[in-house]
Amino acid sequence: MGFRSKIIGIFLLILPGLVMVPATAGVALISVKDDTGFSVKMARPPRRIVSLAPNMTEILYGLGLGDRVVGVTDSCDYPPEAKEKPKVGGIQIDNERILMLRPDLVVAHAGLQRQTIDRLRRMGLPVIALDPKDWHSLLRTMEKLGVVTGTKAQAEHLVREMEARRQRVAATVAGNRRVRVFVEVWNKPLMTAGPGTFLDEMVSMAGGANIAADVTTPWSVYPEEKVLLRDPEVIILTCKNKQEVLQRRAWQRITAVRGGWVYEVNPDIYSRPGPRLVEALEDLVSLLASARGEDHH
Secondary structure, eight states, X not given: XXXXXXXXXXXXXXXXXXXXXXXXXXXXXXXXEOTTSOEEEEXXXXXXXXEXXXXXXXXXXXXXXXXXXXXXXXXXXXXXXXXXXXXXXXXXXXXXXXXXXXXXXXEEETTTOHHHHHHXXXXXXXXXXXXXXXXXHHHHHHHXXXXXXXXXXXXXXXXXXXXXXXXXXXXXXXXXXXXEEEEEEEETTEEEEOTTSHHHHHHHHTTEEETTTTOSSSEEEOOHHHHHHHOOSEEEESSXXXXXXXXXXXXXXXXXXXXXXXXXXXXXXXXSOSTTXXXXXXXXXXXXXXXXXXXXX
């Protein structure tokens, strides 16, 4: 065994769970444990990638892999060039279409696509299934994709940049009074984002206090009476219904409505755990600052 092969054989990545191990015939084998506990092993970085989730597509493009993406879902609409890629379905994934695209890696959502993942693996396709639950696991997801796709350096750069921006936000809001926030994700029935969602975590990171922090499920139907009682100072809307909210008779006494602090936001940026999530965080800081009477940019 030559010197180079020996180095490859003993080389370990710093990140736990992401390991380079020696393969047969001295070929380096990439091994990454995904969020289903499955070890994805590859002899070389993939050249043809199919993404089964919009946030995974955004991460792949963020890693500079757009030219390797050969298939996406109907919902993968960012960056704009992703919309031009061959489609493999939406809620229902077309497994045969994926097979026709001859991918050497499929990137899937571990929490929402388990049956599809299992079927694709039975078909002999390499699948990495990921499901980031919070900010830090999102960064970890980016690192794992960087390793499995041979773009570790790009992933580390992206993670450092995002974390630096998050830390700047933390420094900006440190010591500020926490603004009461209500996030409305749907209006009929009235639904909100609670603990276990990125929206709830971002409200906290941006210096807010989610009035629905006590709900027992991440996405919950929320009683209007509680909104009125807890009197949010800022209302965040992920569906385009600001005018309807402003016309609710009972809501006229809510501080957010009286002060004009009701905001429609881009649901893709705010809800997709991908590189643009830090933009949503910075935007949210500005929206909450307005309710405190600050001119934040």
